[in-house]
Amino acid sequence: MKLLKNLIITLALAAALFPAARIHGADKPADKPLVHLRVGHLLVPGQAKIFLAKDLGYFAEQGLEIELVEFANSADGLAALRAGKLDFGTFGATAPLFHIAKGADIRIVGGIHNEDAALIATPEKAVQIKSVADLKGKKIAVVRLSSGDAALRGKLLELGLDPVKDVQIFEIKSPPAVIEAVRSGDVDAGTVWEPHIVRAEALGLKVVARSHDLVPGHPCCRLVTQASELAQHPEVVEAFLTALLRAEKYGHEHRDAAVDIINRYLKLDRAVVDKSYLNDQPTDPDLANTIRFWQVMRRVGFAEQDKDIAAFVDTTIYKRALDRLAAAEPKEAFWQEQQRAFVQRDVPAK
Numbered sequence: 001m002k003l004l005k006n007l008i009i010t011l012a013l014a015a016a017l018f019p020a021a022r023i024h025g026a027d028k029p030a031d032k033p034l035v036h037l038r039v040g041h042l043l044v045p046g047q048a049k050i051f052l053a054k055d056l057g058y059f060a061e062q063g064l065e066i067e068l069v070e071f072a073n074s075a076d077g078l079a080a081l082r083a084g085k086l087d088f089g090t091f092g093a094t095a096p097l098f099h100i101a102k103g104a105d106i107r108i109v110g111g112i113h114n115e116d117a118a119l120i121a122t123p124e125k126a127v128q129i130k131s132v133a134d135l136k137g138k139k140i141a142v143v144r145l146s147s148g149d150a151a152l153r154g155k156l157l158e159l160g161l162d163p164v165k166d167v168q169i170f171e172i173k174s175p176p177a178v179i180e181a182v183r184s185g186d187v188d189a190g191t192v193w194e195p196h197i198v199r200a201e202a203l204g205l206k207v208v209a210r211s212h213d214l215v216p217g218h219p220c221c222r223l224v225t226q227a228s229e230l231a232q233h234p235e236v237v238e239a240f241l242t243a244l245l246r247a248e249k250y251g252h253e254h255r256d257a258a259v260d261i262i263n264r265y266l267k268l269d270r271a272v273v274d275k276s277y278l279n280d281q282p283t284d285p286d287l288a289n290t291i292r293f294w295q296v297m298r299r300v301g302f303a304e305q306d307k308d309i310a311a312f313v314d315t316t317i318y319k320r321a322l323d324r325l326a327a328a329e330p331k332e333a334f335w336q337e338q339q340r341a342f343v344q345r346d347v348p349a350k
Contacts (some may be wrong), residue, residue: 040070041089045194053247056261081226082099088182094302111283112283117210121188125189133159141186182200198212218292287345288346
């Protein structure tokens, strides 16, 4: 991370911001400088925790100053992260896994949200395409390296359809472009994610299938960083995850207020945000489903190398952040539930 490397002095001064006992940041010395981080993201409700943590001051309480950098798609965002232009990225699971397959030394350290994609078509086409099984011979628009792209190709293979020979897949730059291609009839169907699913429905398009039906439980956007910076500055990663966990909890407990905050960042019709904010945003790295999704990517040809993907998913710092929050609020049911979920998602069966 280029920016962090330029902030060695700042980090040295800020090291005291992360003692084990400090959870909510109330005792942060006023004279300690904030650690400035550039965070790449997609402007979607699925990344609400980032906006909530920034708006509610959770990042600042952890000693972090967050500069948000918006990207239209995950592929471009991961390229920026690898180039050292970002400190963290919150991009679809397919993109970091693809880059890892190509040799990138990056790590998945947390989750942003799950699933959240759909296959859409015009009402006329939806009569013909009642499910993925009906896509044979059809033209499909996708945003390359999006989670919906990989999930769709995986389901096609599962149904005995070759994504190369049996359908025509067109890789398009953004969800709005996919919607336009579907509306104009240039393609028969397309994959998009929220809030574009809600916007597509508002334009009269129909949802043919949801990604959770294609690959149940698949991860979507992941929190990623460079492996070298994770090794050098684990306290910064822990601070970041602590802020996200608090934002996740806030979203569960104050949904209406959360929608108001999210909408200030997305600047959409509030009803669109309200409908598309699914609130399924576990901060857990979710090792188990990440491994399953990696296997899907290998089947569809997005990950040709035989890597132990578990080695590229760090669950230890998330667990440390969660346990400290739980220790600070031992009677809080939300933290207890996250601890139980961690065992299911991240602890290999013996």
